[in-house]
Amino acid sequence: MNAASPAKPTLVALLHGPDQPGLVAKTANWIYERDGNILHADQHRDDEAGIFFQRIEWEAAGATEGEKEDFSSFVKALGMKVSIAQSNVLPRVALFVSKIEHCFVDFLARWKMGDFPAELVCVISNHTELRSITEYYGLPFHHIPVGKETKKEAENSQVSLLRDYKVDLVVMARYMQVLSADFLATCGCPVINIHHSFLPAFAGAKPYHQAHSRGVKLIGATAHYATAVLDDGPIIQQDVSPVNHRHSVRDLVRRGRDLEKSVLAQAVRWHLEHRVLVYGNKTVVFD
Incomplete structure (x- = not known):
């Protein structure tokens, strides 16, 4: 038996890297510009290390696999590390x-x-x-x-x-x-x-x-x-x-x-x- 997945698959990204102004806005705008719908978003800053952390989950308008790859490239261009999971792919x-x-x-x-x-x-x-x-x-x-x-x-x-x-x-x-x-x-x-x-x-x-x-x-x-x-x-x-x-x-x-x-x-x-x-x-x- 497996846990039921949401009716519509979502993408969940975990990202972290050096803190810089506008990171929350940049990730949110990237999703918005592709007609995505953010369901959950949370972030944290390690003040001592100057590292930014974020978890963001959204419904993609198009194919999740393609958007997963595109978002990964976008985040890496910001100097961040990222891992992305799909809700319909069970570990x-x-x-x-x-x-x-x-x-x-x-x-x-x-x-x-x-x-x-x-x-x-x-x-x-x-x-x-x-x-x-x-x-x-x-x-x-x-x-x-x-x-x-x-x-x-x-x-x-x-x-x-x-x-x-x-x-x-x-x-x-x-x-x-x-x-x-x-x-x-x-x-x-x-x-x-x-x-x-x-x-x-x-x-x-x-x-x-x-x-x-x-x-x-x-x-x-x-x-x-x-x-x-x-x-x-x-x-x-x-x-x-x-x-x-x-x-x-x-x-x-x-x-x-x-x-x-x-x-x-x-x-x-x-x-x-x-x-x-x-x-x-x-x-x-x-x-």
Whole structure:
């Protein structure tokens, strides 16, 4: 099942570059002069870096593919970088999972209800425990074991599958493996990870145990783009829950699971709706 697209296809552009006078007017006029209809527009300026950011969505009067190319050329002539999506072209998503099922099951349920404007094309796992759930939802399940001696071979197989399925986004729904720099450089698409901590605090393994030992008063979850540095990629979404001295590690894990599900879902939805603009190790999210 896929989320329903608008009746009339739209174009969504994310652009950024050095700030200069008249950028909002120039982009709006370009669309107006071609009889386009702007549905949403938002912008932001990073005062310290002097960078302008904009998200603009519009209905094109003519063929969307041609207008997409023309607008891209126009924006690049202004010295800006741009990416453009078409609302009637649904991104193809692959889920990476291990044994932990709460984020995975929650994601499948949301997808089935049409919450994500995407095609979920396959599930890839280093274990077999989640095969039956995957097949219940009618999705292909690929078991690729990962060991110290076979990690490179396993990642090569994963990359091959991603190419076969023409995947546009990988979602790590508590996939308990560190993706190598080689994998991230060759997989051909962004990777969103959910970390069970309010990064940059408590990166790595067992963050709830770390948080409990530190006696924190807040625990959190972080969805971010995966990079070669563990748990250090651009952050898309975070949320927290208050805790106190009465809460055990088990209590923190239970509360954290609820955060992980909602934070991952929101981050993926924003990405699929073309609302996240990455620059440096930061993001601008047009929510």
